[in-house]
Every structure is written in structure tokens, then in C-alpha cells.
Amino acid sequence: MRNLTVLIPVLNEAKAIGKVLDEVLNVGVPRENIIVVDGGSSDGTVEIARSRNVEVIPQEGKGKALAIKTGLKHVSTPYVLVMDGDYTYPAKHIIDLYKKIMNEGHDLVIGSRRFHSPVQTRIYRIGNLFLTKLFNLLFGTGLTDILSGMYIAKTEKLREIMFEMPHFSVESEIVAHVASTTGRIAEIPINYRRRLGEKKLSVKHGIGIARDMIRLTWRYNPAFFIFILGSLLLIPGLLLGGWVAYHYFFVGIKYYVKGLVAIILTAAGFTSLLLAVMALYTKRIEMRMQKRMDEIEQLIEEYLNRKS
Structure with a gap:
């Protein structure tokens, strides 16, 4: 050793x-x-x-x-x-x-x-x-x-x-x-x-x-980090949406502005979550490509060594 x-x-x-x-x-x-x-x-x-x-x-x-x-x-x-x-x-x-x-x-x-x-x-x-x-x-x-x-x-x-x-x-x-x-x-x-x-x-x-x-x-992987933080908007969006839905169906009160805010937050959070998953898989593809490039480089080096 x-x-x-x-x-x-x-x-x-x-x-x-x-x-x-x-x-x-x-x-x-x-x-x-x-x-x-x-x-x-x-x-x-x-x-x-x-x-x-x-x-x-x-x-x-x-x-x-x-x-x-x-x-x-x-x-x-x-x-x-x-x-x-x-x-x-x-x-x-x-x-x-x-x-x-x-x-x-x-x-x-x-x-x-x-x-x-x-x-x-x-x-x-x-x-x-x-x-x-x-x-x-x-x-x-x-x-x-x-x-x-x-x-x-x-x-x-x-x-x-x-x-x-x-x-x-x-x-x-x-x-x-x-x-x-x-x-x-x-x-x-x-x-x-x-x-x-x-x-x-x-x-x-x-x-x-x-x-x-x-x-x-x-x-x-800063892209994944940013998008996963953005996905946290799902939490207030879903909570606010549930609160608006409860008052609409069971109390009869309509909160149009709050409902719109809930939709925007939920949509932004869900989109960020999808982008976070995409960033993660993009990183995996990058790693696979780098590994393949290293293997090709090694094969070329071995071939040149044999030729010499």
C-alpha cells in the first residue's frame, strides 16, 4: 500500500x-x-x-x-x-x-x-x-x-x-x-x-x-435551492385557500381578493416545486454526462498510450 x-x-x-x-x-x-x-x-x-x-x-x-x-x-x-x-x-x-x-x-x-x-x-x-x-x-x-x-x-x-x-x-x-x-x-x-x-x-x-x-x-446546485425555497409558498397558499373555501361553502362569505392571493401563492409554489425537481434531474444529467466524458477521455488516453 x-x-x-x-x-x-x-x-x-x-x-x-x-x-x-x-x-x-x-x-x-x-x-x-x-x-x-x-x-x-x-x-x-x-x-x-x-x-x-x-x-x-x-x-x-x-x-x-x-x-x-x-x-x-x-x-x-x-x-x-x-x-x-x-x-x-x-x-x-x-x-x-x-x-x-x-x-x-x-x-x-x-x-x-x-x-x-x-x-x-x-x-x-x-x-x-x-x-x-x-x-x-x-x-x-x-x-x-x-x-x-x-x-x-x-x-x-x-x-x-x-x-x-x-x-x-x-x-x-x-x-x-x-x-x-x-x-x-x-x-x-x-x-x-x-x-x-x-x-x-x-x-x-x-x-x-x-x-x-x-x-x-x-x-x-443554487437553482434547486432557490426553487425549493419558492415551493414553500405552497404552505400559505393552501392554508389561505382552505380558509377562503371554508367561508365560501359553510359561512356564505366571499373573499375575492384573498381567494386570488391564495391562487397566486399556490400556483407560484407548485411551479417552483416542479422547477426544483427539474433542476435536480438536470444536475443528475450533468453528472452522468461528466462521468461519460471522463470515461471517453480515459479510453482515448489508453488508446494513445498503446499507439505510442
């Missing part, structure tokens, strides 16, 4: 980082291809990581997104695998992810977690499912776990990302970028274990991730 760098962002993971690094080394990742990015740990995490003779670099700024951005500056291999340092992701899946991206030419391969009680609480699993469904709706994907903390990608593709989404929204930003540019994303099922150490993710972080997904929609 000389073409692969394993990038592990950490913050106070002294209970887990030693076991994580031992597992990564045992699956055959070269020691010099492991980078631990420390976000300012004060519990001995750095010392434990350095005792395994792997590279440990201080993070620039705060948050997981900037940890990955910092680590990418030190990556010299064509592929990079990101995994959390809390022991939740078994390192044995590194081999599976690496084979998948090497053999099939994807830009991003996500380790889709398989949750089992009592590893994760019901509210955590429901929240993850909701956020994944929301992402699929906004970006026209069909993924099962967009917030997984274990994934492998082409290094050049990750370097295209601006890493503007803070903290735990970085995974959704990475997936949104790849989905909106090439669409070459795949998943493989992986196991998920109970973390070692204090839990850092909470309900408020889930709300922030949902908010950031909407912000990402504005960046990567």
Missing part, C-alpha cells in the same frame, strides 16, 4: 489512538504513510502516537475540517484514507476500501457503517438516517451513510475542496463535492464499534450538519 496515506485527525484520544495505530500497522500500511493530525490534545495523545514512530503534525485552526485540510498538505500519495482515531472503525476495512477504489476507479469510497445495539443509541441511528436521507434528497444521490468517518479518496479530488464546513460537517462537504462534480462515489459495508473515550457528537451537532447541508446545496 505504498500509494496510500492513512490520515487520522485526533483530539484527546489517548484511550484509543494506540490501539488504532497498532491495527493500521498490522494490516500492512507503511509506517511512513501514517499521519496523525493533532487538534491540541492535552491527555497524552501526541506522546502515544509518537511512540509508534508515525508522523504527528499540529493542526492549523480548529475543527475536523481544518484537521483534514492540514493533513492533506503532508500527503504525497495518490490516495488518502481518512479514519477517526476513536477505535470505532476497524482497520481491517482499509484493505477493502483500497481494493475498491483501485480496481473500480472511483473518486471516493465510503465505509458504510452497520450499526448494532448497544454500540449506538436509537436516537443516533435515527439522526444519521435522517441526515443521509436529507442529503440524498438535496443532491440526488442514493447513499446509505454519508457521515461515516472512514473513507478513501483520490488525493487530488480532496485538494479541490475548500473545507468551509466546520467540525463534523466535513464529511457531507466532501461527499457533496464529489457528487456534484464527477459523481464517482461508491460504498462498502463496514463494522462499527463502541468508541473508547468520551463521546463528542451530540444532537446540536446533528442540527448543525443539517444546516450545513442546505448551505452546500446553495453552493453546488
Whole structure:
């Protein structure tokens, strides 16, 4: 696995980082291809990581997104695998992810977690499912776990990302970028274990991730974002229309102006909804065309190489 760098962002993971690094080394990742990015740990995490003779670099700024951005500056291999340092992701899946991206030419391969009680609480699993469904709706994907903390990608593709989404929204930003540019994303099922150490993710972080997904929609598909906002006019239009209809049929009072306003709002909202669906499918067509163009470009390159 000389073409692969394993990038592990950490913050106070002294209970887990030693076991994580031992597992990564045992699956055959070269020691010099492991980078631990420390976000300012004060519990001995750095010392434990350095005792395994792997590279440990201080993070620039705060948050997981900037940890990955910092680590990418030190990556010299064509592929990079990101995994959390809390022991939740078994390192044995590194081999599976690496084979998948090497053999099939994807830009991003996500380790889709398989949750089992009592590893994760019901509210955590429901929240993850909701956020994944929301992402699929906004970006026209069909993924099962967009917030997984274990994934492998082409290094050049990750370097295209601006890493503007803070903290735990970085995974959704990475997936949104790849989905909106090439669409070459795949998943493989992986196991998920109970973390070692204090839990850092909470309900408020889930709300922030949902908010950031909407912000990402504005960046990567602004037409869909605008039209989906316009479709909200359906709500006051239908409510006002129902109120006018009730008074007309049951009270005998006719509200002509309010009825006209209700019709205009409903028509505008319904039209915006149709345009939002059209914008979503237009984006899908664009992604398919880009994928086809990349395949043609690759075939031409292979043909020219054979000729030469």
C-alpha cells in the first residue's frame, strides 16, 4: 500500500489512538504513510502516537475540517484514507476500501457503517438516517451513510475542496463535492464499534450538519435551492385557500381578493416545486454526462498510450 496515506485527525484520544495505530500497522500500511493530525490534545495523545514512530503534525485552526485540510498538505500519495482515531472503525476495512477504489476507479469510497445495539443509541441511528436521507434528497444521490468517518479518496479530488464546513460537517462537504462534480462515489459495508473515550457528537451537532447541508446545496446546485425555497409558498397558499373555501361553502362569505392571493401563492409554489425537481434531474444529467466524458477521455488516453 505504498500509494496510500492513512490520515487520522485526533483530539484527546489517548484511550484509543494506540490501539488504532497498532491495527493500521498490522494490516500492512507503511509506517511512513501514517499521519496523525493533532487538534491540541492535552491527555497524552501526541506522546502515544509518537511512540509508534508515525508522523504527528499540529493542526492549523480548529475543527475536523481544518484537521483534514492540514493533513492533506503532508500527503504525497495518490490516495488518502481518512479514519477517526476513536477505535470505532476497524482497520481491517482499509484493505477493502483500497481494493475498491483501485480496481473500480472511483473518486471516493465510503465505509458504510452497520450499526448494532448497544454500540449506538436509537436516537443516533435515527439522526444519521435522517441526515443521509436529507442529503440524498438535496443532491440526488442514493447513499446509505454519508457521515461515516472512514473513507478513501483520490488525493487530488480532496485538494479541490475548500473545507468551509466546520467540525463534523466535513464529511457531507466532501461527499457533496464529489457528487456534484464527477459523481464517482461508491460504498462498502463496514463494522462499527463502541468508541473508547468520551463521546463528542451530540444532537446540536446533528442540527448543525443539517444546516450545513442546505448551505452546500446553495453552493453546488443554487437553482434547486432557490426553487425549493419558492415551493414553500405552497404552505400559505393552501392554508389561505382552505380558509377562503371554508367561508365560501359553510359561512356564505366571499373573499375575492384573498381567494386570488391564495391562487397566486399556490400556483407560484407548485411551479417552483416542479422547477426544483427539474433542476435536480438536470444536475443528475450533468453528472452522468461528466462521468461519460471522463470515461471517453480515459479510453482515448489508453488508446494513445498503446499507439505510442
